[in-house]
């Protein structure tokens with residue numbers, strides 16, 4: 001059986017010095033029918049390894065469940081890597097950051113706020129152990145010493161940026177070994193002395209994450225990892241985007257020369273990302289360092305392979321850099337072709353406020369619950385209560401996470417936005433029915449706010465008096481495409497249209513192909529094509545098009561369903577030949 005070890009100066013594969021040239025590729029951000037294509041393109045760029053995180057909350061949407069089907073078939077992903085003749089690195093967290101909802105931690109775990117987050121706390125650790133056992137059941141047979149591709153497994157993720165609980169790191173290491181992981185274990189930290197110190201544990205190989213000033217960063221890492229191979233476990237060759245900000249790009253020459261410096265220093269590398277993919281569905285995370293900033297749907301990352309799996313100038317530049325040190329395959333992937341541009345008119349609208357009971361089931365609560373008190377935890381919910389005051393008042397919430405649209409007697413009053421720290425709104429009349437549509441826009445994935453609850457936090461008051469007795473209607477986004485108009489309702493629509501509304505269309509394509517849906521004339525919402533949730537769109541930008549992976553598209557007629565929460569300026573479906581991810585900084 002092959003053998004992989006950490007030597008005095010290098011990684012050793014069967015006793016011989018081996019440099020890891022890895023690219024991050026998250027199976028959960030790529031349609032499973034495209035995994036093999038993306039892996040092959042990594043090989044053609046000259047990489048020898050694929051790295052992936054494992055998102056706990058995607059595999060375990062509720063307690064007691066562990067889904068390994070379809071796009072979550074980690075075992076199949078590892079087999080495809082092996083079939084391509086490549087190696088693998090697995091980073092199961094349990095916390096992964098990754099601009100992923102809650103950094104991968106399941107929201108249900110923190111319903112009880114006394115459950116610890118990323119620390120040695122018995123209930124947190126019991127859940128973590130169960131999760132790791134399930135992941136490692138998949139990974140163990142794919143390890144290199146069992147003739148599989150897996151070379152390394154990482155413990156936690158940039159833990160030194162969060163905590164310094166060594167007992168926690170030791171417990172994770174123990175669970176990993178007891179589950180049968182025999183390959184070397186690593187940690188990764190930002191190359192800052194106190195983080196490298198806090199995030200590491202003796203016996204685990206320390207690596208670093210950075211995207212520039214390679215020589216200096218490697219020197220910092222060396223001070224904390226005196227022997228063995230130097231490895232940049234996350235070479236940031238691009239960056240992610242927030243709604244309302246610009247689209248990030250990094251200059252090709254700069255990234256290529258930083259990669260060159262890394263390779264010249266003899267270091268191993270994992271490109272973060274080789275291919276970013278997409279935050280399909282409602283999987284995006286958010287940042288909050290004082291202002292909440294949700295992540296966009298695209299995770300293109302300005303990576304060498306773009307969101308649609310096409311090579312970019314960075315791909316070719318990196319391949320050239322790698323070729324200075326190692327042999328690279330002769331062929332390269334073909335350049336992108338323009339995508340088909342069908343059009344269609346949206347029709348058959350069904351408005352939420354016309355008959356909310358068709359969107360879910362009302363449940364009554366004596367006080368206003370946060371989302372995390374409900375089962376399952378909703379991402380979207382309608383709240384209802386009766387108002388009977390003496391004069392029009394000010395409705396105040398403790399905190400809005402993350403967006404609340406307020407309706408009074410069926411008329412929209414306004415929207416409270418977490419980014420603006422909004423939490424109060426004037427109601428137009430003293431008596432009537434109050435409806436509030438609340439949306440979770442993605443859980444924070446980095447820092448102290450990981451695991452925090454969603455919904456309306458701290459209840460609601462009217463002129464300082466608590467509003468009790470609420471009807472709550474959780475809306476299951478997965479069921480939205482099935483909401484169809486009743487017979488006799490108005491089918492065709494024109495001009496601007498106010499949501500919340502579900503509306504649909506059919507469009508034709510001659511053959512399956514990647515598509516780029518132009519959402520510029522729509523407001524804010526979620527889109528499905530043939531039942532596959534593409535993700536969120538928002539006129540706020542910078543992202544303007546949504547990527548539709550080819551395997552989702554059918555020859556002939558395709559169905560598109562749009563959940564518009566704001567306003568559709570033009571109820572038309574339009575596709576464009578190339579992605580539009582928005583304005584850049586320069």
Ligand code: GLA
Pocket residue numbers: 096097098099157158209234239240
């Ligand atoms: C850190 C994390 C990654 C990711 C990057 C930024 O390195 O470890 O998961 O969040 O930052 O993209």
